[in-house]
Amino acid sequence: MTAYTNKPEQITALYARLSQEDALDGDSNSIVNQKAVLSKYAADNGFTNPVFFIDDGVSGVTFDRPNFNRMIAEIEAGNVATVIVKDMSRLGRDYLKVGYYTEIFFVERDVRYIAINDGVDSAKGDNDFTPFRNLFNDFYAKDTSKKVRAIKKAQGMAGEHLTKPPYGYKVDPADKKKWIVDEEAASVVKRIFDLCIAGKGPMQIAKILKADKILTTKAYYAKQKGKLLPDNPYNWNENSIVGILERMDYCGHTVNFKSYSKSHKLKKRIPTTKEQQAIFRNTHEAIVEEAVFERVQELRANKRRPTKAERQGLFSGLVYCADCGSKLHFATCKSFSGSQDHYRCAKYKSNTGSCTAHFIREETLKAIVRQRIFDVTARFIENIMDFREMVYQQRxxxxxxxxxxxxxxxxxxxxxxxxxxxxxxxxxxxxxxxxxxxxxxxxxxxxxxxxxxxxxxxxxxxxxxxxxxxxxxxxxxSFALIIRKYVGITELTPTIVNEFIKKIVVHAPEKIDGKRFQKVDIVFNFVGEIHLPTDSQTEQKEANKHEKTA
Known part of the structure; x- marks a missing residue:
């Protein structure tokens, strides 16, 4: 039997915990009930300086709980004489960790431990049945986890939402299982996708939203609930933007089983593969068109980084070498004039292959792409049915x-x-x-x-x-919609390029009769290459021999 001595300034820690699963048991495990039991026991048995430490809605298999941690900190500081819980499952449902705290941690720090309903009191000596109670509590948590997972699996396979609505949606008041569009937040989501189509990366988008004083998701929800806004309410971060850009739910589809945990005791979620996910199409109103979403995924797969000269190529990430298949990197520097900016084969640039030193100037490529889009648009407007038939025959x-x-x-x-x-x-x-x-x-x-x-x-x-x-x-x-959207364009923008163009293939130039000829293949989104009857090799005049070489 261990003798415990209470110092006058020490407290009696009354710990209560309730998880969402425990809440199903009704009032017997409610926080109100636990507090009443703990208060009465402390008063009846002469425990002084009672202080409550309560974790509401936290699973017993994790010991990373706010008020449990606060209680442990008080114990380590020597401020706690006794810890009292209603029963051992309130302390936790992991028998190894519960055993560590009750048999080692509390003992080493001379803290008395009492579990009222289980008849456990460390001042009265070891209870031989205590380890078995811990084990049963662990089994209970494991069994409960299995049941919850089975329910979630069934709900997920039935197409029900397994998560809270993402930013841009809210729960339908008339049907808690449905999502409806939150117009204010949805407008921000649309803008984020539009900025990405316009060639902006997640970090650039975050800076734009911050400059425009757009509330972050956390700050927005705080405002909706009438709570105080967090510090730096406009401080968007790159990860938040990426999370929005990669979420297929914005197309109106429910995507279930996007992650899993290896054990009910582990918090870490592991991403699943697409094959492991269950996708249910058109379950709620879309905020972003699927074509826009897919284009954003393609652009993100070919990330563009601003150069040291703080200029970004209009076609960066889209231009490829016809000979070796490598990307043509955008080359510029602060001393270049705009006319000297160009794209050069990556394998030649890095000297890692045998590819020739062919390149194409951005001004030339702009002219080629602009003319190509103009020709295709004109042919479409002239006779839509003939254009459709031509594309069909070619592809x-x-x-x-x-x-x-x-x-x-x-x-x-x-x-x-x-x-x-x-x-x-x-x-x-x-x-x-x-x-x-x-x-x-x-x-x-x-x-x-x-x-x-x-x-x-x-x-x-x-x-x-x-x-x-x-x-x-x-x-x-989908391609027809893009054409109609940009009829009569005179200049290219990143948005126009990204909506029209999937890939540009540049061939090595040839010189014929003192003129420079260079073939450029343009692959359009949705329809691939389009060969018009008037197509011929693109002629690029020989650059002035005395012009400074880029």
Whole structure:
């Protein structure tokens, strides 16, 4: 039996905890009930200087709790004589950590520990059943976690939202399971996507929002709830912007199972792959068009960084070498005039390959792209149906034949898979009836299973190709919207370039009769390359021989 001596200035720590799962048990575990039990016990047994430490809505499997940590700090400072809880599960549901605190931490610091309902009092000596209670509490937490995960899994697979609405949405007052658009926040989300399309990176976007005094997500929610705004309420950070730009929910789709934890005791969430996620389309109103979202993901995959001269190439991240496939990097410096800015093959620049030193000036590329967009737009406006047919013939005529063959093969493969199911059933019955030997059954079933598995993999792969093809065909309408949006443009902007252009391929220049010829292939978003009847190689006049070489 351990003797405990209370110093007059020491406190009696009354600790109460309630997790969301515990709340399901009703009033028995409520904070109000725990406080009443603890107060009465302290008063009836002469414990002085009682101080409450309460963690409401915190799981018992984690020990990173605000008021638990505050109590531990008081113990380490020597200010606590006794810790009292309603029962041992209130201290926690991890038997290893609970054992550490009750058998080592409290003992070393001469702190008396009492769990009222479990009859545990360290002043009365060891309770042999205490470790088993800790273990049962741990089992309870594990079992509860399994049940909660199973419920969440079922809800997620049914297309229900598993998270709170992201910034830009709010819960529908008429149906708590639905999200509706929060117009004020949604306008900021749209602006963030527009700025990205305009060539701005997350850090640049954060600076723009801060300069315009746009409330951060945290500050916005505080304002909505009538609470005090946090310090630096306009201080957007790069990670917040990235989180918004990468969230597919803004297209109107529900994306479930984006992360998981390895254990109910671990807080860390691990991102899942796209294959592990469940996506339910058109479950709520979209804030961002899907075409815009996909374009933003492409742009973010080709991140652009401002140069030391603080100039950024209009086509940075979009220009590729026709010979080696490398990107053409934007080259400039403070001493350059705008006409000297150019794009140069990365492999030549870094001397890591055998690619030739071909390059193209940005002014020239601007003129080529602007003229190309003008020609395509003019052809579209002149006769939309002819333009559609031309694009179809160039991009889909040959592919159509292949897709039709694949569709026939898919139909045949699916019929064979169904037939194999019938065969399985038949040979299984023959095996049971003794019509064929069991060894023969095992051999045949293995062969049929291998064939069915191979066919299933083939069906999945070919169906994906067919789906992609059908999606590409429907993308013409998206391209048509962009054309109509920018009819009559006279100058290129980052937004126009990013909406129109997917990729630019620059070939090495050729000199013919003293003139410089350079072929440039332009791949448009949604429709790929477009070859107009009047197409020819782009001529770039030889630069003035006396001009300073970039």
């Amino acid at each position: 889909f005529a040959e592919a159509e034949k292949k897709i039709q063959r694949q569709k026939k093969q898919l139909e045949q493969a699916r019929k064979r898979i169904t037939e194999l199911d019938r065969i399985f059933k038949r040979i299984y019955e023959d095996d049971i009836n003794g019509t064929i030997s069991h060894e023969r059954f095992l051999k045949l079933s293995a062969e049929y299973e291998a064939e069915q598995r191979e066919l299933t993999e083939k069906v999945n792969a070919e169906q994906k190709e067919v789906d992609t093809y059908e999606q590409n065909k429907s993308n013409f309408d």
